[in-house]
Amino acid sequence: MKNILLLATGGTIASVEGKEGLVPGLSAEELLQYFEHTSLDVNVTCEILMNRDSTNIQPEHWGQMAEKIAQHYEQYDGFVITHGTDTLGYTSAALSYMLQGLRKPVVITGSQVPISFKKTDGKKNITDALRFACENIGGVFVVFDGRVIIGTRAVKMRTKSYDAFESINYPYVAHITGNEVHYYWKPVISEQKLQVDTRLCPDVFLLKLYPGTKPEIFDYIKTLYKGVIIESFGNGGVPFEERSLLPKIKEFSEAGIPILISTQCLEEGENLYLYEVGRKVAQYNVIVSGDMNTEAIVAKLMWALGKTTDIHEIKQIIETPIAWDLSTDWGVEE
Ligand SMILES: NC(=O)C[C@H](N)C(=O)O
Numbered sequence: 001m002k003n004i005l006l007l008a009t010g011g012t013i014a015s016v017e018g019k020e021g022l023v024p025g026l027s028a029e030e031l032l033q034y035f036e037h038t039s040l041d042v043n044v045t046c047e048i049l050m051n052r053d054s055t056n057i058q059p060e061h062w063g064q065m066a067e068k069i070a071q072h073y074e075q076y077d078g079f080v081i082t083h084g085t086d087t088l089g090y091t092s093a094a095l096s097y098m099l100q101g102l103r104k105p106v107v108i109t110g111s112q113v114p115i116s117f118k119k120t121d122g123k124k125n126i127t128d129a130l131r132f133a134c135e136n137i138g139g140v141f142v143v144f145d146g147r148v149i150i151g152t153r154a155v156k157m158r159t160k161s162y163d164a165f166e167s168i169n170y171p172y173v174a175h176i177t178g179n180e181v182h183y184y185w186k187p188v189i190s191e192q193k194l195q196v197d198t199r200l201c202p203d204v205f206l207l208k209l210y211p212g213t214k215p216e217i218f219d220y221i222k223t224l225y226k227g228v229i230i231e232s233f234g235n236g237g238v239p240f241e242e243r244s245l246l247p248k249i250k251e252f253s254e255a256g257i258p259i260l261i262s263t264q265c266l267e268e269g270e271n272l273y274l275y276e277v278g279r280k281v282a283q284y285n286v287i288v289s290g291d292m293n294t295e296a297i298v299a300k301l302m303w304a305l306g307k308t309t310d311i312h313e314i315k316q317i318i319e320t321p322i323a324w325d326l327s328t329d330w331g332v333e334e
Helices: 028-033 059-071 088-098 122-133 217-224 246-254 276-282 294-305 311-318
Strands: 002-010 015-018 021-024 042-052 078-082 105-109 139-144 147-150 154-156 165-167 174-177 180-183 204-208 227-232 259-263
Touching: 002 028, 002 059, 002 122, 028 042, 042 059, 042 122, 059 088, 059 294, 078 122, 088 105, 088 139, 088 154, 088 294, 105 122, 122 139, 122 174, 147 165, 154 294, 204 217, 204 294, 217 246, 227 294, 246 259, 246 276, 259 294, 294 311
Parallel strands: 002 042, 002 078, 078 105, 105 139, 204 227, 227 259
Antiparallel strands: 015 021, 139 147, 147 174, 154 165, 174 180
């Protein structure tokens, strides 16, 4: 029988009706009660690590989750984290960077409707997550609505429907029906030992461009942050005519503050070299995001800045694929 450690962190799945709306409140025992584990031959140990709406999850909490898993790594065959869906994609990405060389599954799940409600996706999601945590596989995975997604590729697409998450720019790993896991592809199990690195610098700013963004905002950003992600347009375009952002990008790059260019388009990633609006940015030693999603980029930049402030080292870390976060055949340079 497999031994699974279930770490509860809050979210809708553990929520109850409070005076001011839904609020996480179930105890470990109450959560355990709801498992439909009849067909599952597992021994589950449940611990409440925190009880937060995931909106209130901060970067420091990712470290707590990673450390807890590292601490109990040898004791259990697999791990399940129940989590709010709103920032679940950030947590799954962060854990993918913090815990590398996993030879056991770390499975994150949640629900759109509290598990204590009559009609809920919580029971299915927990059962599926426990089922997948019994697999002989290594890595961080999101299990939601019967689908298994690589931790660095999960994006919340819907606020209410059960199929809240999609795998962006990468194939789903598997789907789960009943007690069966049907694989589309199976990640190879790492040959390495578990490497735990929870160091983070949360001073990362995410700027979503829109027509009219004022360059002066960078003066303020500079006083508070050590790295900036610009969610630019399309293939990586940044305006260079009225309200040109190029002088600020140049200034940051010369000051050794990493600027990462990503795209607001969810699918297919950026290619900075395709258009003039991209190439003009590329001349300033910016970091490119390829087809990584925003959740992964934010977590990866915080994680990289936790190790070094050297802009070249940061570029190297970000532009190197980790935990299937980045495809290597994106953006052909011409
Ligand atoms: N479905 C959910 O879990 C949403 C909730 N607000 C959370 O992220 O904690």
